Amino acid sequence: MIKSDLEIAHASKMRPISEIASKLGIAHDDLRPYGKYVAKLPLKLIDQEKLKGKKLILVTAITPTKSGEGKTTVSIGLSEGLNILGVKTAVVLREPSLGPVFGMKGGAAGGGYSQVLPMESINLHFTGDFAAVEKAHNLLSALLDNHIHSQKNTLNIDPRKIIWKRVMDMNERALRDIVIGLGGSAQGIPRESGFDITAASEVMAALCLSNDLMDLKEKLGNIIIGYTYQDEPVRAHQLKAQGAMAALMKHTIMPNLVQTIEGNPAIIHGGPFANIAQGSNSIIATKMGLSLADFVVTEAGFASDLGGEKFLDLKCQYGNLKPDVAVIVATIRALKSHAGMPYEELKNPNSQAVKDGLPNLDKHIENMKHFMLTPVVAINKFATDSEEEINAVLAHCDKMGVKVALSEGWEKGGNGCLDLAQTVKEAAESGMSNFTPLYHFDWSIEQKIETVARKIYGAAEVEYSVKAKQQIKLFNKIGLDKLPICIAKTQYSLSDDPQLINKPTGFTIKIREFDIAAGAGFIIPIAGTIMRMPGLPSKPAAENIDIDAEGNITGLF
The missing domain is CATH 3.40.50.300 (P-loop containing nucleotide triphosphate hydrolases)
Structure with missing residues (x-):
């Protein structure tokens, strides 16, 4: 057996x-x-x-x-x-x-x-590392909504352009898209929001690209949580969030x-x-x-x-x-x-x-x-x-x-x-390797994307939606164009279509929009649909997990 x-x-x-x-x-x-x-x-x-x-x-x-x-x-x-x-x-x-x-x-x-x-x-x-990332992320979410509610939105944040959600370390499809702030004026400003899974948090990405605690605190302060009515980015340090967030990450x-x-x-x-x-x-x-x-x-x-x-x-x-x-x-x-x-x-x-x-x-x-x-x-x-x-x-x-x-x-x-x-x-x-990155950070956004798409994916072309082109102009304007790229696409194909298996050729990578992780330090071109909050399958593995009176766990793989 x-x-x-x-x-x-x-x-x-x-x-x-x-x-x-x-x-x-x-x-x-x-x-x-x-x-x-x-x-x-x-x-x-x-x-x-x-x-x-x-x-x-x-x-x-x-x-x-x-x-x-x-x-x-x-x-x-x-x-x-x-x-x-x-x-x-x-x-x-x-x-x-x-x-x-x-x-x-x-x-x-x-x-x-x-x-x-x-x-x-x-x-x-x-x-407890994931729990600390979750708490630091959600602290920033709470400070953001509190600023809009209690401090009369002195940063002039456009609630329609807030990109910072909340996170939890669990598959929970019901929380992907939600409305918060319902219940009257005492409960905050109603707006659309949602949850991502903790592994998708920019706080996690920043943690893993930091060199020490002070570097992490700086990265946390640089997180963009949304934009003003004039399309200026609003960062976590403007909410004075980075110190408390980093304190939660001490261990x-x-x-x-x-x-x-x-x-x-x-x-x-x-x-x-x-x-x-x-x-x-x-x-x-x-x-x-x-x-x-x-x-x-x-x-x-x-x-x-x-x-x-x-x-x-x-x-x-x-x-x-x-x-x-x-x-x-x-x-x-x-x-x-x-x-x-x-x-x-x-x-x-x-x-x-x-x-x-x-x-x-x-x-x-x-x-x-x-x-x-x-x-x-x-x-x-x-x-x-x-x-x-x-x-x-x-x-x-x-x-x-x-x-x-x-x-x-x-x-x-x-x-x-x-x-x-x-x-x-x-x-x-043997000394045969001579590691060389594929691109330099100071290349244009389009040049970086097309280099990865053509050389690594094997794409013939790259297309950008109207929205993606507008976002590139914005990134160039606010000085984010020198960040590296982190293309989001399906893992099941070299292309952005999960149905194209093996080694597809002649395909086009379609960049439909961008996300930004300015704190962690990269731009996210999105090709296809990427799920940031997974759902449980019809028969979750959790159904097989149990524990007895002595604390012995069973069913964990």
Whole structure:
């Protein structure tokens, strides 16, 4: 009988967090313990000088499918494998949101024998970081509405042009669009508003692009909450909000130290969306890992065209980070899915379908080469994969001159990722990569968008709606045109149409409007429809989760 992730986690023996910290050379007095197995790490442990010569490994993937690709599991297994090889390695990950935990996707603590522990704590509340982001965000919302109501709107804010909503860390479709301020003059000014999920908050994005607490406070103050009647931006610092917001984030800004099943260090911090934000853990967490370990394995959300591109163009430029290798996770099932094979048939061997789906993998390899990074393909192996199917991918990669290895971390832990670890180690130490961002921040908004759309998505053209063109003029006018871009589009296609699978060509990216994250530091061109507040499925995962009188949790994956 195959054990669940939770059963495997419960059967694992956890070490005291001080023992994990000692592997990274962290003194006990420098830990901020959250119980026996979790600790916060103070920012003083980051040492820019120690970053020199360290190796940063980005784990990305081919275009996601319903069958799942397993980037987190591969990242953890790769870290375990590198530690077995004697390389002092830390895996650095995002924190899970409660939305997917109680919804359909599940948690973000890995799977099988490649997990981070304690998995229940990590997936449920953890150290309260998401709650602090939520409170800081909603404090700004409250101050905004209070200003309009109690201070007679001295900032001349146009209620029709307020763009700042509220957030909560739960899938709740009923709150997407609401009307607030009803009930009479004592209850405020009635207006339309809504809720986003906490991972979509600009406060979360700002946290993950900050270098320290004062940098975060400045970013929070620069958040644009709306516009005046004269179309002038109104920022959070005009409401004197940034100090209190940053105070709520005093502990949140510190990364969290936990452990893998095999007792190796894992740093987990932040969790922005990869659609409308950068989709990776914080600059602080990544630099913390590089200060304390020799190799850092980290992942970016979705595929190379979304989380991967944003990690490289936004996070790396803001954090002055230089990755050494890009690991591209592929599964046999996903390749068959990109060939058009129905989901219910993916378990059936079909090497021709695998070959037909390989153009999608080719595009993601090409994308990493655009950044002058050495790509390594990791085949995340499932029990239903046939030898013929796997050999088709191995032969294809060999023909292309791209290194490839199996990842069997889910079933075997670090021992299942030794070939992958050795391949990645050799690639990282070869010096073959010469990371170069795709664009410079000072390019025009249109030039940045079209560079990403053509090179990374493979688009033939980019079109802008009338509204988008007007917004570009506004951004140019108010001095926001030099910010990097963070294109919001579907994760299920290289295009902006989720129905165009595999490697579409000749398509047009349609930018219908823009959002702005001036505090976090990027512009969001929106292609297609992006859901900032998901809904629960017809059978939510929450229905299977339970707890007994002794506090033992069941049903959590």
